[in-house]
Amino acid sequence: MSTLRIALLGCGNVGSQVARILLEDADALAARTGARLELTGIAVRSIDAPRDVDLPRELFTTDAEALVESADIVIELMGGIEPARSLILRSIEHGATVVSGNKALLALDGPTLYEKADAAKVQLSYEAAVAGAIPILRPIRDSLSGDRITRVLGIVNGTTNFILDQMDTTGAQFDDALAEAQRLGYAEADPTADVGGHDAAAKGAILASLSFHTRFALDDVYCEGITQVTAADIAAAKDAGFVIKLLAIAELLPRDDADGAGAEGVSVRVHPTLLPRDHPLAAVHGAFNAVFIEAENAGELMFYGQGAGGTPTASAVLGDVVSAARRMVLGGPGRTETTTGHVPSMSIDAVRTSYSIGLDVADQPGVLARIAQLFAEQGVSIETLRQSIHPAGDPGQATAEIRIVTHRATEAALAATVEQIQHLAVINSVTSVLRVEGA
Amino acid sequence: MSTLRIALLGCGNVGSQVARILLEDADALAARTGARLELTGIAVRSIDAPRDVDLPRELFTTDAEALVESADIVIELMGGIEPARSLILRSIEHGATVVSGNKALLALDGPTLYEKADAAKVQLSYEAAVAGAIPILRPIRDSLSGDRITRVLGIVNGTTNFILDQMDTTGAQFDDALAEAQRLGYAEADPTADVGGHDAAAKGAILASLSFHTRFALDDVYCEGITQVTAADIAAAKDAGFVIKLLAIAELLPRDDADGAGAEGVSVRVHPTLLPRDHPLAAVHGAFNAVFIEAENAGELMFYGQGAGGTPTASAVLGDVVSAARRMVLGGPGRTETTTGHVPSMSIDAVRTSYSIGLDVADQPGVLARIAQLFAEQGVSIETLRQSIHPAGDPGQATAEIRIVTHRATEAALAATVEQIQHLAVINSVTSVLRVEGA
Numbered sequence: 001m002s003t004l005r006i007a008l009l010g011c012g013n014v015g016s017q018v019a020r021i022l023l024e025d026a027d028a029l030a031a032r033t034g035a036r037l038e039l040t041g042i043a044v045r046s047i048d049a050p051r052d053v054d055l056p057r058e059l060f061t062t063d064a065e066a067l068v069e070s071a072d073i074v075i076e077l078m079g080g081i082e083p084a085r086s087l088i089l090r091s092i093e094h095g096a097t098v099v100s101g102n103k104a105l106l107a108l109d110g111p112t113l114y115e116k117a118d119a120a121k122v123q124l125s126y127e128a129a130v131a132g133a134i135p136i137l138r139p140i141r142d143s144l145s146g147d148r149i150t151r152v153l154g155i156v157n158g159t160t161n162f163i164l165d166q167m168d169t170t171g172a173q174f175d176d177a178l179a180e181a182q183r184l185g186y187a188e189a190d191p192t193a194d195v196g197g198h199d200a201a202a203k204g205a206i207l208a209s210l211s212f213h214t215r216f217a218l219d220d221v222y223c224e225g226i227t228q229v230t231a232a233d234i235a236a237a238k239d240a241g242f243v244i245k246l247l248a249i250a251e252l253l254p255r256d257d258a259d260g261a262g263a264e265g266v267s268v269r270v271h272p273t274l275l276p277r278d279h280p281l282a283a284v285h286g287a288f289n290a291v292f293i294e295a296e297n298a299g300e301l302m303f304y305g306q307g308a309g310g311t312p313t314a315s316a317v318l319g320d321v322v323s324a325a326r327r328m329v330l331g332g333p334g335r336t337e338t339t340t341g342h343v344p345s346m347s348i349d350a351v352r353t354s355y356s357i358g359l360d361v362a363d364q365p366g367v368l369a370r371i372a373q374l375f376a377e378q379g380v381s382i383e384t385l386r387q388s389i390h391p392a393g394d395p396g397q398a399t400a401e402i403r404i405v406t407h408r409a410t411e412a413a414l415a416a417t418v419e420q421i422q423h424l425a426v427i428n429s430v431t432s433v434l435r436v437e438g439a
Numbered sequence: 440m441s442t443l444r445i446a447l448l449g450c451g452n453v454g455s456q457v458a459r460i461l462l463e464d465a466d467a468l469a470a471r472t473g474a475r476l477e478l479t480g481i482a483v484r485s486i487d488a489p490r491d492v493d494l495p496r497e498l499f500t501t502d503a504e505a506l507v508e509s510a511d512i513v514i515e516l517m518g519g520i521e522p523a524r525s526l527i528l529r530s531i532e533h534g535a536t537v538v539s540g541n542k543a544l545l546a547l548d549g550p551t552l553y554e555k556a557d558a559a560k561v562q563l564s565y566e567a568a569v570a571g572a573i574p575i576l577r578p579i580r581d582s583l584s585g586d587r588i589t590r591v592l593g594i595v596n597g598t599t600n601f602i603l604d605q606m607d608t609t610g611a612q613f614d615d616a617l618a619e620a621q622r623l624g625y626a627e628a629d630p631t632a633d634v635g636g637h638d639a640a641a642k643g644a645i646l647a648s649l650s651f652h653t654r655f656a657l658d659d660v661y662c663e664g665i666t667q668v669t670a671a672d673i674a675a676a677k678d679a680g681f682v683i684k685l686l687a688i689a690e691l692l693p694r695d696d697a698d699g700a701g702a703e704g705v706s707v708r709v710h711p712t713l714l715p716r717d718h719p720l721a722a723v724h725g726a727f728n729a730v731f732i733e734a735e736n737a738g739e740l741m742f743y744g745q746g747a748g749g750t751p752t753a754s755a756v757l758g759d760v761v762s763a764a765r766r767m768v769l770g771g772p773g774r775t776e777t778t779t780g781h782v783p784s785m786s787i788d789a790v791r792t793s794y795s796i797g798l799d800v801a802d803q804p805g806v807l808a809r810i811a812q813l814f815a816e817q818g819v820s821i822e823t824l825r826q827s828i829h830p831a832g833d834p835g836q837a838t839a840e841i842r843i844v845t846h847r848a849t850e851a852a853l854a855a856t857v858e859q860i861q862h863l864a865v866i867n868s869v870t871s872v873l874r875v876e877g878a
């Protein structure tokens with residue numbers, strides 16, 4: 001098996017998790033890629049800075065330029081414009097594949113980078129730059145490449161979504177919700193880039209460029225943050241059936257909506273927005289992100305997940321790395337399916353889940369105790385039990401409906417319990433057995 | 440510009456829309472692909488059958504085998520096992536790229552097809568086979584390739600989701616909800632494949648195979664449909680804060696959950712499932728589909744959209760076609776970004792949207808009329824107006840808060856209105872101006 005040499009630039013929130021996964025999951029990644037991904041070095045400013053992850057000290061260097069020159073794949077997670085841009089350009093010149101999560105750089109100077117990469121026939125990918133862990137750029141570029149996107153609405157900044165969600169749920173004012181976000185680590189000490197909408201604007205420019213096959217720069221994005229949104233605004237919106245979200249919007253304006261020339265155009269903008277409470281984006285709570293897309297043929301699509309955080313963002317970075325590495329290894333079309341694993345298929349009996357069980361029982365004293373005892377004997381523990389009585393004409397003929405939700409148990413234990421329970425004299429019938437997930 | 444010859448097998452719900460898009464959007468597809476996608480023929484059983492789309496008669500043929508032999512890309516949308524399988528194998532032998540939406544065939548015999556395609560170094564893709572328009576297979580295969588998926592929960596059958604959603608909202612019994620689904624075209628005359636869970640099971644097998652890098656066949660899937668779910672089950676679930684969905688579940692069972700051997704394993708199953716009402720999948724209504732994924736690093740992700748229908752499914756097919764064609768044209772890594780379009784960026788003034796405007800006004804007779812008149816003069820029409828009075832100590836000093844939601848208007852008209860309104864004597868202040876989307 002061949003080896004691909006990987007240079008990591010930056011070892012902060014995201015970089016340290018990327019390094020951890022490259023080292024911890026080396027075997028699985030090699031099996032899926034067809035090549036070993038060897039982390040040859042990590043460039044940082046200060047080798048002795050404290051890190052989120054324990055990593056071998058000999059991997060660290062402050063000489064990013066030298067590191068880049070010997071790499072097959074360069075992962076840029078330093079952030080900022082320089083020296084990130086120069087290092088990426090240098091990597092491309094050396095023929096290295098580049099993966100980056102640097103939305104600021106891409107929104108500012110993406111076109112230069114894409115051109116250089118295309119000219120040098122090297123891959124440049126940056127899934128992590130927009131909406132963290134959510135696969136969104138690749139779906140827009142590949143899966144929707146045969147369709148015509150008309151509108152993109154994105155909750156692409158977790159900090160502001162957390163703040164607005166707090167205000168919506170607790171009635172808090174902006175300042176208090178911001179303080180809470182800072183306390184919980186969702187907002188930085190200087191929150192300007194987030195609450196001012198600038199972070200969302202950079203992502204909006206990238207989303208618009210991919211969606212409309214045209215380069216939009218940060219300057220093209222109209223930007224309004226959430227600092228002016230008051231508790232009264234949120235309360236009034238709620239009253240009228242709306243929720244307020246900070247959206248990055250990229251929208252194709254039809255001819256009759258556009259300015260004098262009568263041409264189609266694209267509006268890219270970030271501003272607080274009222275959304276009906278039954279809109280799919282309205283259900284995106286806390287620091288989660290989501291991107292809602294309308295396309296001519298596909299209709300409405302939504303992509304939802306964690307938009308930030310070292311580990312989730314590292315997942316997107318590694319997805320780019322493995323995808324690029326596969327193409328480097330296999331050439332041509334790549335493999336249809338990677339079935340390098342051999343996890344056995346398990347029968348339903350091995351599954352542990354919760355159950356909801358409906359019973360039609362005689363309404364007699366002692367029935368509940370009898371049922372509870374039987375469950376206990378089978379080792380299936382009851383989480384909730386609800387009973388409703390159906391009165392009957394004849395006294396003593398009344399029946400009751402019982403609904404039990406169990407704690408997790410195996411299918412086997414559950415099947416045995418249901419089998420036993422049918423034999424109890426007080427049970428008229430087992431009316432339903434359904435599984436419960438996600439509780 | 441080079442030309443790629445496209446053979447279409449089948450011209451039913453999906454195939455007819457694929458043909459339409461290939462013909463209608465030929466120029467845009469060529470620009471994005473770098474090659475013209477020439478539809479050379481459409482194989483059907485009966486040339487004179489009525490079609491959803493008007494297509495040139497000379498494209499039709501009943502000789503699918505001949506059609507396949509001269510194609511660069513073969514799109515299989517006939518459905519069923521034979522002759523679809525033989526035609527796909529023949530296409531691969533001829534070195535053609537294959538795109539299919541045939542979940543039944545892929546669940547039954549995917550491994551053979553993938554192996555033949557890989558051996559022949561041709562691309563085989565089938566995004567449309569699972570969850571219609573939703574990009575889900577490509578994200579699992581590429582974007583999540585550096586992560587470890589632990590669980591997939593999918594609402595992958597629109598018919599059953601429509602029926603269960605009907606039962607949940609209207610309290611209907613299964614039979615009535617099914618009849619309604621049939622009346623609206625969401626269920627077929629023979630609904631067995633859908634309500635019995637078999638369609639979802641085929642998709643579950645495909646999802647599991649990609650997620651766990653191991654081949655799972657239809658036989659590995661435990662399958663229970665929704666025919667036994669009663670209105671009483673739904674009502675009891677609702678009472679307890681749950682909703683019932685038919686889920687396709689593929690789940691990695693940890694060692695201690697698995698059978699005697701103590702190994703990890705995967706359970707693939709389809710059954711009606713209670714989900715808490717605040718679970719993201721609980722908000723998936725009507726015939727929509729969604730796939731919820733849990734991965735070790737990415738955390739929770741959800742992909743939402745239309746799971747069926749000729750046009751949405753055609754979008755997924757075309758995404759596969761364009762992606763594959765791009766690789767055929769460009770070789771190597773493909774392009775970073777396709778900025779072949781030149782849509783101008785529009786200023787915010789050209790945007791038409793609705794607005795929510797908050798006003799602090801004197802509580803005097805005639806205020807509302809004055810405001811309404813001013814909006815009318817500016818050509819901004821009011822959709823709703825709510826007023827709440829803040830009583831004051833001094834009579835005549837009371838103020839009122841007014842919230843107006845407008846119909847769609849341009850930013851320019853809105854800005855002029857807000858400017859004017861500030862000059863009205865009865866207005867204390869404009870407290871907020873927020874935009875509304877999605878209403």
Ligand SMILES: NC(=O)c1ccc[n+]([C@@H]2O[C@H](COP(=O)([O-])OP(=O)(O)OC[C@H]3O[C@@H](n4cnc5c(N)ncnc54)[C@H](OP(=O)(O)O)[C@@H]3O)[C@@H](O)[C@H]2O)c1
Nearest residue numbers: 010011012013014044045046077078079101102308309313
């Ligand atoms: N954090 C997220 O959730 C998230 C989400 C999506 C995208 N991103 C993007 O991912 C990138 C990295 O974010 P992060 O949160 O991981 O940043 P971070 O925690 O600030 O880490 C930056 C790292 O880069 C190193 N670095 C900075 N300047 C350098 C220089 N001139 N030479 C050498 N090393 C240098 C730092 O070295 P020292 O450790 O020695 O200071 C540090 O290790 C950014 O572009 C960000 O926008 C982040």
Ligand SMILES: NC(=O)c1ccc[n+]([C@@H]2O[C@H](COP(=O)([O-])OP(=O)(O)OC[C@H]3O[C@@H](n4cnc5c(N)ncnc54)[C@H](OP(=O)(O)O)[C@@H]3O)[C@@H](O)[C@H]2O)c1
Nearest residue numbers: 449450451452453483484485516517518540541747748752
């Ligand atoms: N419909 C959806 O929403 C949807 C969603 C996802 C995936 N899919 C998949 O997409 C595929 C097509 O679905 P569909 O709904 O479009 O099917 P459909 O409406 O039944 O159309 C099938 C087409 O194939 C042709 N055909 C069938 N057998 C043939 C044969 N032996 N020789 C030549 N032509 C033959 C038929 O010809 P005639 O017109 O002459 O009868 C018809 O044009 C299926 O695999 C399905 O599972 C469909």
